[in-house]
Amino acid sequence: MKRTDETGGTTMTPDQVAAASGNASWMLISASLVLLMTPALALFYGGMSRQKSVLNMMLMSFGAIAVVSIVYVLWGWSMSYGSQSILGLFANPFEFFGLRNLITDTNGNFIAGASGYANIIDIGFQLTFASISVALISGALAERVKFGTWLGFVALWVTFVYFPLAHMVWGGGLLSHSATGLSAMLFGSTGEEANVAPIDFAGGTVVHISAGTAALALALIVGKRANFMKSPHRPHNVPFVMLGAALLWFGWFGFNGGSAFAADGAAGLAWLNTTVATGAAMLGWLAYERITEGQPTSLGAASGVIAGLVTITPAAGDLTPLTSIILGVIGGVLGAWGVGLKYKFHYDDSLDVVGVHLVAALWGTIGVGLFANDRGLLTGGGMEGLKLFIIQVLIAVIAMLVSGLFTALIALLLKSTSGWRVDPKQEFTGIDITTHGESAYDRSIL
Secondary structure, three states: OOEEOOOOOOEEOHHHHHHHHHHHHHHHHHHHHHHHHHHHHHHHHHHHOOHHHHHHHHHHHHHHHHHHHHHHHHHHHHHHHOOOEEOOOEEOOOOOHHHOOOOEOOOOOEOEOOOOOEHHHHHHHHHHHHHHHHHHHHHHHOOOEOHHHHHHHHHHHHHHHHHHHHHHHHOOOOOOOOOOOHHHHHHOOOOHHHOOOOOOOOOHHHHHHHHHHHHHHHHHHHOOOOOOOOOOOOOOOHHHHHHHHHHHHHHHHHHHHHHHOOOOHHHHHHHHHHHHHHHHHHHHHHHHHHHHOOOOOHHHHHHHHHHHHHHHHHHOOOOOHHHHHHHHHHHHHHHHHHHOHHHHHOOOOOOOHHHHHHHHHHHHHHHHHHHOOOOOOOOOOHHHHHHHHHHHHHHHHHHHHHHHHHHHHHHHHHHHOOOOEOOHHHHHHOHHHHHHOOOOOOOOOO
């Protein structure tokens, strides 16, 4: 028996209808979980900030959701997934401007996407990825930048960095597995049998390498806090940090599991790999702390959780649980080591975006070339495994170059126009009071 699918007039068997309905439900849940990640990040970053700037830090994440939600509907989806690719770098922003011709057909039926459920569900899912990506960058700017400049940066960064990278990696562009992609140019093949399709299951390059590189560029261009490395900058509320990490971990199951685009075994594999890699990374981070600092800390545990989640993100659908543990524990150690780089090179990455996101994502993106199931360099891939490893290194480097260059240009433009830094007196007093006219903890109220 067949029936008409309400989304586009095509015929589907009852089993196909049931599968599409289940997948749609899973993707709506996943989109909601990923949306939760940005307020969770606000808690994580807010707790790591000092008391006088916690609200500003949290507002930077909430502001990112507001700006990206609008921009994504207007031109974000079109630039990322439009059919009119421009040199494989980005798609025509006007092709589907305002989501025209994407939601319903001429009969008013919802248009089905490639996965069989309504296309609008995938659009919502991808919108949440863009929001969390730019919000991650705010951790490098704590306690010293103008809120208005930050909102302007959000709109510019997703337009000139995130959307092009999403198109290049996921939208059929330069870094995708397409006839005109990098793999085809290097190895002359686009077939799956070649085992050289670039792997970024849920955003190692598009989300974390790009955000981590942007954080480094901004830390260098915006400059240090007035008393960086002169006085302690301790988290004002570690329980906030732990709660934020817990909610991020919860939301990440939508981030990675949802990237299977179906309620199936691939989603289950991503779920389990995410769990074990994160646990291994937390233990790796704590072991590194114990060896180098003498004590494992709750802040280290929370940071290790995030480093593990970042590490497994590009590889969640392409590893076994065993290799996920290996990838995760190394990611935790590298993330902890990466945090210390700011003290060695004297850049003020306030809340450790470079170590936790850039370093861990670089390892995860490159590591999948080593451990991808049956096709990695160390898991039986042979010559094709070497090709995959080379491709993974190249897409990581290209993502860094794209994000670093355009972030620097945007940052310099804003520095010369609206300006980045608040007044030194405002920085000393605290941005919560001087910019927002409020404080997180009013001690006059008993």
